[in-house]
Amino acid sequence: MIGQESSQALTAGSSLRLVYDSTRRIGLGSPLHLDYGQRIALLGPSGDGKTTLLNLLAALARPTAGAVRYYPRHDGCNGRPYLTWGASDWRVGEVEAARRQFGFIFQDAHLLPRLTCLENILLPARLYGKTNNGETNGPAEDAIRGWMEAFALTRSEEGAMAGHDVAGLYPHQISGGQRRRVAVLRALANDPAIVFADEPVNGLDGELQGLVMGFLSRWVQARPESRLLIFVSHNPLDALRWSDRCFYFRGGLLRELEADWFRQRMAEHMAPLEVTDAHRARMNRWLAP
Structure with missing residues (x-):
């Protein structure tokens, strides 16, 4: 098994960002460290940059600045302890080697x-x-x-x-x-080694949503030393239910949510099985700047 002695899977410095035009950009508010065995949720409303960040981490988009480093857990990277891709270091062979280690679930099938x-x-x-x-x-x-x-x-x-x-x-x-x-x-x-899932349960009913997310969770838990799930969701309840860590964008910068605080707020304001559109809107307001 290739990789570091620690469980780190993906890292990126705080300089990682992508500029769409002169007025719109996304980036990291602080260095990002994701470990194997984790289920990571990127939470927020449509259009806030979740899919873009997912593409940056998955080597599907080239950043304007900064770089991403991946620590392989599978053979197939020629014995290298890590692979890197970034704004000034975009090598096709390295990018393709990383992508072979990833699984992708896109918004459309x-x-x-x-x-x-x-x-x-x-x-x-x-x-x-x-x-x-x-x-x-x-x-x-x-x-x-x-x-x-x-x-x-x-x-x-x-x-x-x-x-x-x-x-x-x-x-x-x-x-x-x-x-x-x-x-x-x-x-x-x-x-x-890593599954990048963009709205993996989009269009499924409640029973199938639980089936799919439960399956993905068990997939990670079956081999926590070598598997990582990163998924996008616009539903705060689902993001918290199926993740170990939850991130959201504020002012174009990625922030990590204090999950215990958020769960406490939900317990105070609503029954867990009675989540309406109004409740979801209230949750999203808690995340607003």
Whole structure:
């Protein structure tokens, strides 16, 4: 296993930022240190920079200033203790090596239309040689099918979550919610070190939201020494329920939320199972400047 003796996974200095134009920018208010075994939530309303920050940390966007450092936990980085990408140090080989260690869940499913759902899920593992042929660390196809059953994507005779078998179907033949769940499983098929999830439960009903987020949480907990989840949410209740640390933007700078304080405020002002749009608006006001 490659990496440092500590559990650090991603770090970035306080100088990390991206400038959209002369008037709009996002950045870090202080150095950022994220460890393996954590579930990190980026919380806030639409348009405040959460997705942009996710892209910077995932080596999908080049910052205007500063750099990100990733400490690998998997083989495949040529024995290097860390990989770096930034404004003045954007090396294609280094960026591609890091991306191979990551799983991505985008706001839109982005499934390939000419591949079946099962082929879409297995694609990252096959591209990166992790098809569990006895020499790799990706999940076997039967394990993937087990995941699909857990996500109500295969036919089951029992339980309220029983669903249709979509493994051999194409993306246009299934619902938006099913496409979303296929995209989540695709992000895990490569056995990634870090999963970057942009609104992973967007468009799913309450039961499926809990199913997906619970699955992602258990995925981290199954191997906390080598897995990290970073997800975007606009729902404060979900962000706090499924995260160990929660961040939000204030004045274009990232701040860490004092989770104990926030949970106390929620307990004082509302029943936990009765969260209306008005309640969510109140939560967001607590985060406002």
